[in-house]
Amino acid sequence: xxxxxxxxxxxxxxxxxxxPLALHIIGCPCNxxxxxxxxxxxxxKKLAGEGRMEEVKIILGWEIHMRKLxxxxxxxxxxxxx
Numbered sequence: 001x002x003x004x005x006x007x008x009x010x011x012x013x014x015x016x017x018x019x020p021l022a023l024h025i026i027g028c029p030c031n032x033x034x035x036x037x038x039x040x041x042x043x044x045k046k047l048a049g050e051g052r053m054e055e056v057k058i059i060l061g062w063e064i065h066m067r068k069l070x071x072x073x074x075x076x077x078x079x080x081x082x
Contacts, residue, residue, distance in 0.1 A: 002057055015035065016053050 005015035020042055027041030055067045063074045073081075 002059060002064070003053055012053060020047060 002014040005011045005016045009018075023041045027038075056063060056065050058064070058074060059072070061077055063072045065072070066068075
């Protein structure tokens with residue numbers, strides 16, 4: 001779930017916080033009195049590795065260039081498919 005936002009004032013910081021906020025809301029915050037215990041959906045280790053905002057990101061095998069508004073097949077995928 002890549003966050004996309006225009007780089008105006010503090011939008012980049014707000015955009016980076018949207019994915020953790022959405023996961024927290026969807027996963028309903030952990031309550032110790034719940035009859036079925038469950039873990040929090042947000043993984044800080046995964047968020048630091050894959051969830052940060054970038055101009056070029058590989059999503060579902062496609063290389064997406066946010067600044068150029070371009071979608072391309074990465075070189076290693078092109079070699080594998082051809």
